[in-house]
Amino acid sequence: MSLLPLPAPAAPVPAPAAAPSPARLARAARITLTVLPLLLIGGWLLADRRSLYDGTARLAAAHPGWLLSAIVFTCLTWVASAVVRQGAIPERMPPLLLLASQFAAGAANHVLPASIGAHAVTLRFLRGQGVPLPRAAASLALYSVVKPIAKVFVLLALVLAAPELLRLDGLLPDTGTLLPATAVAVTALTALLLLLSLVRPLRHGCLGFLRTALTDARLLHTRPSRVLALWGGAVATPLVQAGVVASVGSALGLPLSWAQMVFAFLAASTAVGAVPAPGGIGPVDAALVFTMAAYGASLGQATATVIGYRVLTVWLPLVPGLLALSALVHRKLL
Known part of the structure; x- marks a missing residue:
């Protein structure tokens, strides 16, 4: 009597892989955002090592008193920016x-163009402090509108106080330069209005945002402390x-x-500050060198001043600023 072979046991069916939990994904994203600024530091320093070396060498031989003054003014830029941010939001921030x-937003601003990095960091900070998204976005819009207006008023006040500053040969753009710029601005405005008129959801969203922004702006301007912070900081x-710039010069x-x-500086940053370059680097630098050269400075001296200005305002704070960004992300404040 022959024995039949027993059937082989069936292979176990592998259990489906469990999807990563939201907490694990959030932790991975937080680690990535913590490490990413450190990688940006290395890439930035590697890309601009020649300019960083030249600018540092020039500053090392500069007058120490004026150099200290430049460092103090650099630190005050972050204080002024924080004051304007507080003036643009009704809630009181820590x-x-x-x-x-x-400080972290300033570092992010030098990585992305048109202040996108600074606005993104500030938006995340305001949301982390419990500010609703419409109000946080409205504060960014108010901040973006008030700063150029205040700069123009400062520029006009300086011209009225010292009219001889306008006597620059060849500094003002000619008609051949103004016409293309005007045509581009008019075309962009026309395209925006056409888009808003054709796309109803976009139009309704923009109108809702505009109502929130105007309501908050009226509320802020009824509070003297916010008015002083907003416009005083913007000035x-x-x-x-x-x-x-003046201290470095x-x-x-x-x-x-x-x-x-x-x-x-005011004329250069006002004229080309709207060009979408990271931190205004490039267009503002060229305009600043050209304007100082028009006053009689040599190109070498003007270029050295701009390089020194960038070392103090961009490269020197970049490492601690990105480290602060990593720390705020790690502590879930961004």
């Missing part, structure tokens, strides 16, 4: 955390930034007065 967020911001022996250097 002062030290708000200042830290602007102080370009002045302390110009103070960095004085430290390097630039043969221009403080009024000329301040006006050169």
Whole structure:
């Protein structure tokens, strides 16, 4: 009698892989965002090592007193930015955390163009402090509108106080330069209006945002402390930034007065500051060199001043700013 072979046991069916939990995904994203700024530090320093070396070498031989003045003005830029941010939101923010967020936002602003990085960091900070998204977005819009208006008023006040600053040969753009720029602006505005008129959801969203922004703006302007913070900080911001340029120019022996250097910075940043470059690097630098050269400074001296200004305002704070960004992300404040 033959025995039949027993059937082989069936192979176990593998259990389906469990989907990663939201908490695990959030932890992975937080670790990535914590490490990413450190990688950006290395990439930035590697890409700009020549300019960083030249600018540091020039600053090492500069006048120490004026150099210290430039560092003080650089620190005041973050304070002024934090004051404007507080003035643009009805809720009271923790002062030290708000200042830290602007320090981190300044570093992010030099990575992404058109202030996208700074606005993204500030938006995340406001949301983390419990500010509703419409109100947080409205505060960013108010901040973006008030700053250029205040800068123009500062520029006009400086011109009225010292009209001789406008006597620059060949500095103002000619018709051939203004016409294309005007045509581009008109085309962009027309396209935006056409898009809003054709896309109803976009139009309704924009109208809702505009109502929130106007309501908050009216509320803020009924509170003297917010008005002082918003407009006072917006006026102080370009002045302390110009103070960095003037201090660096004085430290390097630039043969221009403080009024000329301040006006050169205000005119250059107002004229080409809207160009979407990271932190305004590139267009503002070229315009600033050209304006200072128009006042009589040599191209070498003007370029050295701009490089020194960028070392103090971009490269020097970049590492601690990105480290602050990583720390705020790690503590779930962003």
